Amino acid sequence: MIFGRHSVLKRGCSTWDKQQMPQEEYQGRLEIVRQKMAQQGLDALVIYGDNYAYADLCYLTNYFPKVRGGIGVIPRSGTISLLLNIGSRDVPFAKTLTWVDDVRASGHLGRDCADVLKEKGLAQAKVGLVDSGKGMPLPQLEELKESLPQVQWQPSHSMLQQMRLQKSAKELAALRETGRVLNEICDGAREFINPGRREYEIIADIDRLARDKGVEDIRILSGEKRLQPPSFKMTANAGNHWAVYLAIQHERYWVEVGRTYILSSESKLQSAYQKAQEIVAQMAMQLKRGNSVKVIDETARKQLGEFYATAANYGLGNGIGLNQWEAPYLSEDEARQVGSVSVGASVLNENMTLALRVTFETEGKLILFGDSYEVTPDGPKSLTIK
């Protein structure tokens, strides 16, 4: 799995494009969730999200925490409440990003969530707890449970994860738009990558390009021999070889790519990069409805040979969408890295979206190629490459 350095604040463009993702989309999701709640005898759901993993919360509310965390309280009927770890002055702005009317500032999410459940008459209810990102801080959860001793808690982490596996038409359109923006950034990045420049200067240029295109957040990892996040310690000047992992969040949806910029005519490196692209293409060819998810890993293993271990270390891919990494995971090990108890889906289906990548070392340099795809009835389709 590729992790970038998590930003303290999602400080890019913060808007809600209601044409791209209208309120009706959320109402439809909410109805399905409430049907599932009824089937499982749940009176309410408590959904935790933060600015690291917001997918479940955002899937129902369109809101994503900019900083720290938030909780959605979803009763089986009646008003949804959104508790956000922000100041009261920030509530009006938060309300521009969600259709939920009842948005409250909360300094103590656990305690305040308990109060909301009591207010809704759910102090003795059966409540599903959704925290698939494993982000809810322990003291907050303890406070919540201690305040509601008669609530029967049921882990429901996979309920929304399963719903999010196959993207709706609106979601696919959003992902394609993110992919289009990312493709433009990759094209633009080429001119910034010149030997002799400090790596953090190049990253600043790429970051600027992305932010000027209205991204909400960005992850950049780069290097000649290994991937690393931006650091003031990154004082080396770029040479003729630079591998870059780029992921952007645009209107809530993440898409990632991997590229290697080889500025020399070193034929071994050029052919290695060509090989990486071919292997990813072969992995992508397995993105067909009914195929086992495992077959992607098997394809990579067969093609990569001795380079498989390094590639697997960085991760060969994962589902992508409202989370930078989500189900389906390509292996149990990948799932475990992000705290998921399973790969989420063992068989591929239409409208799933996955990021695939190949990373290996050769001639003392890192080679990286990756792209994001949707599974269509006609096979794989890149979200970035036209």
Next chain:
Amino acid sequence: MNAQQEFENRITKVRQAMREKELQTLLVFDSGRHNFLRMNYVAYLTDFISVGPETMLMLSLEDEPTLFLSPAWDIARAKEESWVKNVQPVDSLWNRLGNHIGKAGLIGREAMNVDLHEELVRALSQTPVNAKDILENMARRKSEFELERLRRAATIADAGVQALHDDARIGLKEFELAAIVEYKMRSLGAEDNFGMVVANNHNQALHPPTDRVVQSGDIIIGEITPCIGGLFVQICRTMVLGKPAPLVNEKYAILKKAMRLGLDAAKTGAPASAVAAAINGTFVEAGYEKYCQPPFMRVRGHGLGCGSSAPGNLEDENKTKLEQGMTFIVHPNQYLPETGYMTLGDTVEMTQSKAEPMTRSSWDIYVKD
């Protein structure tokens, strides 16, 4: 003091505190969820800022410390950036835990999820003592090593303000204004930024930027917070594009007066509340008592993680004594009914006697025709 001495000192102090608390092993956790109002304990002890969801430093009284982390591909960076020589994949942590490690303390429990904590308790056959006070107390006064980084971050923050002055113009979108600042600071080496820049002729509050197009007469407010080596410095400033609306300069003068009096009140040994009282008093005197509370303001300043966030929030209830070496932001940011929200603030270092601003940009409202 070089980095090696600095971290040797920190480890020596931690071990001393462990002995006092009769702890044989200390586990220090970070979740990779960086919060600029909270410490990153692992970074404080290792100089390594993790990217993965599970990083644990295991420190005993005698043995070499071990850093366990995910993802495994980041081990090489950890070995290079930190002084810790023994760096292992997080999976191998579990084999190292058990009764033999003695009484265990845990720092970073607040960032743990329940499943991980339960797994840890099972593996240890004990519930580790919450030992965060060890680092919270140790880190409250910044060392010269940290101050060097903070001064660099302060220079970058000032450069961010200057870039906004130079490049802000009518017709840009808010997120493009924010990108101007971000770009300047990143190109100078900033690793992260708790940054918000917005523009309106009557701002309600700071928030992340939208796609609103900047217009003549807009008041641009910014809270800019670059990070160097895990340490943040914040600066808050206000500028106007075009002709300011009547009263803007007059009302902004109240913020400047509040800032000056707030700094004057920040004497070493004084409580944090004294700064808040001085700032609030200025607004009360100007007739804005009812605006000295949320949602019209939040606090009058605060400590800044991911180093120590001492002294906490500058508010009436905070009686924490200001100590030499503490760094924090003083910001009389305020919504006023005539002008909307305006911002002014500097990160300060507590010297032997008083607060000295680390950021140098002029306090004047910057007007760009």
